[in-house]
Amino acid sequence: MTKDINIFHQEKAEIFLEGLKATPYQQIDDTGARVNGVNYYTEILCNPDYTADFTVPNKNRENILDVLLCGKEKRTALSRAQRGWNIKALISEKSKKIKGIV
Incomplete structure (x- = not known):
């Protein structure tokens, strides 16, 4: 219905952003939805000042x-530990390739 009407999408985005700022917390839930015979999910975000819903193809x-x-x-x-792990993993892979292990 509002698929190609940008003014509605812009207004929804503005309301949603103001709702996010209104309180230090948000509640989120989801429910199943069918879109043209295909299973989707409707994500519902809210606080005492607003409710917004978004229909998405996957729940992830x-x-x-x-x-x-x-x-x-x-x-x-990434935390320092994660960055260090990634670097160590890369060095280990390169070492294996140089030594002909991989």
């Missing part, structure tokens, strides 16, 4: 991040 972390970031780029922050 990526979709929740997409909803919460409202179209902004996803970034990840």
Whole structure:
């Protein structure tokens, strides 16, 4: 119904962002939904000041991040331990290749 009407999507995004700022917490839940005969999920975010729902094809972390970031780029922050592990893993792989193990 509002698929190609940008003003509605813009208004929803503005309301959602203000709702996120309204309280230091958000409640989230999901329920199944059918879209053209295909199973989807409706993610519902709310606090005492607003409720917003988003219908997504999969129930996973990526979709929740997409909803919460409202179209902004996803970034990840690795701890020092994780960064060190990744570097050690890369060095180990390169060492194996140099030695002809892999």
